[in-house]
Amino acid sequence: ISRNIPERHADVDFNLFWEVWDRLEGSYFDKSKVDKAKMVYGAISGMVSAVGDPYTVFLPPEEQKRTKEDLGGEFEGVGIQIGFKGTQLAVIAPLEGTPASKVDVKAGDYIVGIKDKNKNLELGTVGVSLPDAVNAIRGPAGTAVALILTREGVDKPFEVEIVREKIDVPSVILTKEGEISHLKLLKFGDQTDGEWDKAIANIKKQNPKGLILDLRNNPGGYLNGAVTVAGEFVARGNAVLREDGKGNKTGIAVNGKGQLINIPLVVLVNKGSASASEIVAGALKDYGRAKIVGTKTFGKGTIQESIDLGEAGIHITTERWLTPNGTWVNTVGLAPDVEVEDDVKTEEDEQLQEALKLLQ
Template sequence: MRIRTGFIGLFLLLAPSAYSLELRSPPVLSPLQNQAEAAQLSAQFLGRYAYKPVPLDDALSAKIMDRYLKALDPDRSFFLKADIDTFMVDRTRIDDAIIGEDLKIPFSIFNVYSQRVVDRMTFARSALKQGFDFSVQEDYPLSREDEPWPQSETQIHDLWRKSVKNDWLRLKLAGQSDATIRNTLDKRYENIQQRVYTYKSDDVFQSFMAAYTTSVDPHTDYFGAAASADFDISMKLSLVGIGAVLQERDGYTTIRELVPGGPAQLSGQLAVGDRIIGVGQDKDGAVKEVVGIRLDEVVQLIRGEKDSVVRLDILPAETAGNGTHRVISLVRDKISLEKQAAKKTILPVEDRGVARKVGVITLPAFYEDFEARRKGDKDYRSASRDVAKLLGELKQENVDGVLIDLRDNGGGSLAEAIDLTGLFIGKGPVVQQRDATGRVEVESDNLSKPAWAGPVGVLINRGSASASEIFAAAIQDYGRGVIIGEPSFGKGTVQTVIDLDQAAHNSTPKFGQLKLTIAQFFRVDGGTTQLRGVTPDISLPGLSDPKTLGEASYDNALPWAKIKPAKYTASGKTAALLPQLQSRHEDRVKNDRDFQRFVEDAAELKAQREKRVISLNETERRNEMTALANRLKAREQADDGFLRSEDDGLQANERSLSADLAIENARKNAKDVLRTEAASIVADEAELLASGRKASVRP
C-alpha cells in the first residue's frame, strides 16, 4: 500500500459548550443503531489493518473502560467508589458489546456521569452560601488523577468544598468583592451544570470511540460527521461560510473576530461583540432562534453552499438582551484560513558589528487540499507550495539565512513533509516507511535542485510532531541545517483515514471516519523519531511538561527502533560548525536579560507543576503574590516594562470580550526570545559558512 497521502499529525477535537437552560433531570441518552454498527465496523478494520493489531478481547476491554472513565472524570472528583465498583462489573464485557453491536454499557456510564455533574455543581452552588474561613491551615490538591476514588458523599463534598474555596480565594486575591465573587462562581457552576443538558448521543459515542481507538494506539482515532468536516477544513485551510470566528458567551453565539475579505467583514453590517440570536436559510426562510443552542449547531446552520444566502438575526454588542435587534442577509463564500497558513517575516540580527537579515517562515501545520489535488486543480493549496513562494520572496529580499519555525506544528500531510524537505535538499530520500508486513519503502523528493541552498535553521519544541519531525530529522541527517529548541514530540507513526460509509457502500453518511495507524516511519539514517523525537543540535529552554506532552507520556506507545539507512549523501558542513555555534550561543545568552528571564520563568513553571497541593490560607497566598509581584516589579524597572499578567481568577468567558482580546493580543505581541535567539544562531551559521567559503578560495 502506497501512503504518500497519509496523515501523520496530531489533531485535537474540542467539545463545544452552550448554556442558559432550565435546570431539570439530565437527559437519559441511548445509543443509536448506526453508532453500534460503526463501532463494530471500526473493530473489523482495527483487527485487520492496524500497524500493530490489538485483539478485541477482555484485556483490551479493561483498558477501554479505564480510558473512558479517565476521560470522563480525570481528577476523580465526580464519581464515587460505589459508582466505579458498579461499572467494573462490565469491565471485561465491552469487547462483547462492540462485537454484538450493543453499546448500553458506555451510555449507562455516561448517564450516571451526567447526574453526578449535576449533583456536584448543586453542592458547589450551595457551598457559596456558607462562606469560608481563610485563616485556617488547609490545602487543596492540584491533581487527583492517581488518588483513590472518594468513598462517600462526605469525602466528595469536602473535595468540592475545597475546590470552591480555592476558586473564591483566587477571586478574592484579585480584589473582587464577596458579592461579585458569589455571583461569578454561581454562574460558573450553573454553566457547567447546564452543559449536561446539551449533550447528545453523538457526544457519548465520540467519547467512547476515542477511549476504544486510543487503547489500540495513541494516534488511532474516530471522527463523527462533524469532526470529519473540521478535519477536512484543517487540512485544506478553507471552508464555505460568512468569515466570522464565533464564540459562546453567556448563551449567545458571539462574534469574536471577522475574517478580512469575508462576507461578514465586507458587508459592514457586523462588528466584534455582536450576538447572533437567530439563523434563517435563503432569502425568505424562517429564522430559527439559536439563543442557548450549542455553538457547533449554530456553526452548522451558518455554513452552507457557496453563493447561497444565510440570514442572521443580530443583537448588537452595545444592546441589552431585550434591546433592538436586526436581520441581515449575507451570501456565503469560500473563506481561506490564512491564520493557519505559512507566513514570513524578516528579523534583523546585529552581532559583532555585522548586520544580517534572517527570513523566518512560521508553519503551523502541513496542510494540503487533497480534494483539489485529486481533481487536478493546478493551483491547489498546500504547505510546501506556500513555503516555496515565501522562499522566492525572501531570496528577492536578500536574506542571509532562513529559519523554519515548526513550534507546536503537530503535523499533517506526509506528502507535504517530503515536498517541503525537497525545497532544501533537492532530489533524494527523505523518509522510510515500514508497514505491518515489515516491508520498507523509501520516500524521496524529485526536485532537481533546492529552492533554497543557503543557511537553514529549524526551530522545534515538544509540540513539533510527526511531519515536523520528518522534516527536521531529514535536515539534520543531511547536515543541511541546524536544529534548534527542545526535543520534539516523538510521534513516528503514519495514519490514513478510512471513510467507513464508503467501505460499507452507504449512499448517505452514517458511520463517520476512522483514522488508523498503518505504518511507522524512519529517518534516512535508519533511526526513528518514535518515542525519542528529534534531539536538537542546540538546545533552548521550553515551557512544556514532558510528563504530559509527548509520545513518552502514552502508556501504549510503540518502542524506539532502527532499520538500515537509506542511500543518501550527507554534508559535514553544519556538523563542523556546531561547536562554534554552541559557543557563540552560550556567550550571547548569558548576557541577554530577556533570555535569562525566560529561563527563570521556565524553572518557575516547572516548580509549580511539581507542587501537589496549594494552600487555602489567605496570608500564605498573599505572601506568594507579594513575592511574585516584587520579582516582576524588579524586572519592570530593569528593562522598560517586561511584564507578566497576574492571575485574575476568571475563566475566559467570564471576562469581557475586549479584555479577552487584549490578553490575546498581548501574548501575540510578547517578546519571542526563543525565535530571536534561533535567528541569531542562523545568522552565526551564515557568517561561519561565508568565512569558510572565503578561506577555501584563498590562493
C-alpha cells in the same frame, strides 16, 4: 440486515454480537434512544479501538467533516492540536493566533478533563478516544470550554477556560529579521503547497543571508507536504523511510524543487513539533543541512492512511516512519543540536535569538 458471515471470518463467533443487538433493540425501555446508526457507529468504534492504537480511529460523518475542516484550515473551536503521549491525552500544539494560544495552554500539557456547561459535559480523559476528545473540545464560536490541565513542573492540575472562535489558520508566515528570513510553517494542510510556493518566491526577492525555518508548534499533517519541503533544502536522497509491519523499509525520495539548497539554514523545533514537521527536521538534521535549535520534539513516528467510507472515515496506522539514518522518534522525540528553552517569563524569544546568532 444480512447476517451472513464471510467464509474468511468463519473462526469468529458473531452470534454474541447479534444477540446483544436483538436484546437491546427488543428490551431497552426507551425506544427513542435505540438509534441503529449510532449503534453501528459505536460498534465499529469499539472494534477499531480494540487494537489499542490511539491514532487508529473510526470517524462517524460529523467527526470526519471536522477532520477535513482542520486540514482545510477553517473551523470553529479553540485552536489546539491534540494527541497522545503514551496513553495520556496531550496538547501537541496551540495554533498561532487562536484562542488557545492567547491563554495558558502550552505544547506538552496533559488534558485530564474537559468541561462544557452548554453541552452539560464533564469528561475525564482516561480511556477517551481521540475523536471523542476532539468532539468535546470543538463547538460553536462564542461558546466556552474549560480544560483541566497538568504540566511538568506544576504541582496541581489547573483549569483554563477558552472561548471558541471561528478559526482560519494559514500554513505559512514569512517575516524578516534584519538580513535573515524567518519562515514559520504552521501545519501541512490542504493550502500549504500554494502558500509555500508564494513564500519561496518572496524569500528569493528578500535575498537574505540566511533562513530560519520555524517548525515550532507545527503538529504535522500530510506526509507529501513534508517530503516536498525537505526537497527545497536537500538535492537528493530520501526525505524519510517507511517501514511496514513486516520490517520492510521503503525510502521516499525528496521531491521539492531544490530552490533553497544553498542558503544557510537553522530549524527551530519544540515539543509542539510533531509528525510531518519531525520528518522535515529529521531529514535536515541527518543530512547535516541545518542546525536544529530548540527543545526535543513531540515524538509521533507513525503513518496513518485516511480512508473515506461514504460520509464517514477511518484512519489506520499502516507504517512507522524513520529518519534517513534510521532513527525512530516515536514517544522519545527528536533531540535538537542546540538545546534552548523558551523562557515564558520573558518577552524575548530565546530560541529565535539563538538561531539569529548562529546565522550571523
